[in-house]
Structure formats: C-alpha cells, structure tokens
Amino acid sequence: QVPLVESGGGLVQPGGSLRLSCAASGFAFSSYAVSWYRQAPGKERELVARITNSGSGTNYADSVKGRFTISRDNAKNTVYLQMNSLKPEDTAIYYCNIRSLNYWGQGTQVTVSS
Numbered sequence: 001q002v003p004l005v006e007s008g009g010g011l012v013q014p015g016g017s018l019r020l021s022c023a024a025s026g027f028a029f030s031s032y033a034v035s036w037y038r039q040a041p042g043k044e045r046e047l048v049a050r051i052t053n054s055g056s057g058t059n060y061a062d063s064v065k066g067r068f069t070i071s072r073d074n075a076k077n078t079v080y081l082q083m084n085s086l087k088p089e090d091t092a093i094y095y096c097n098i099r100s101l102n103y104w105g106q107g108t109q110v111t112v113s114s
Helices: none
Strands: 004-007 010-012 018-024 034-039 046-051 058-060 068-073 078-083 092-098 108-112
Touching (some): 018 092, 018 108, 046 068, 046 078, 058 068
Antiparallel strands (some): 004 018, 018 078, 034 092, 046 058, 092 108
C-alpha cells in the first residue's frame, strides 16, 4: 500500500488554475505536517508549501506566495494544493512529503504552457 498518492496534475495555460491532491493511507495522517515539493527539469527539488498537522499553520516559498494555497482535510486523509495564476516557471513534477516518516508520493506532472 502506497502511503501517499498525488493527483490533479495536467496541462494548463498561463494564468490558469489547478488543484492537486495528496491522499494518504496506512498511518495516522492527522499527526503529521505535510509538505508539497516540486522538481523542474534540470533543477533541484524545492519546497513549495507546508502545513501543520492540524492545518492551523502554513508557510510558502516566496515564488508561490499569494498564488498557491495549501490545505488539508484530516477526515479524508488528504492534503490539497490550490494553484492559481500559474506561470510557465511553475512547470514541474509536484510531490507530497511527510518529512518525519520520509514518505514521498510518486509525483504528479504540472505543465503550464500556451
């Protein structure tokens, strides 16, 4: 059983929106902070956003502040990343992560292009 599964990626035009989901299973999801990372071709993986276990605290990379929103629904064992005003430089594979468990999902591709 894969503990983290991302979905929701795709091709979108600049200025568009996407909502990514990260579904968790097999562990006490609500006990852990969750992060979204992304990795563009030829670049290192970078932290995009993080949310505390309760959802009361969030932080974002400067490059996405004001455009992306991370949230979670602990009843559904799911974390979301709402991405608005997308730019070509947001193109990457997006991964969810639980650092303390060293869990990574398989990633979902986001491509922003006209």
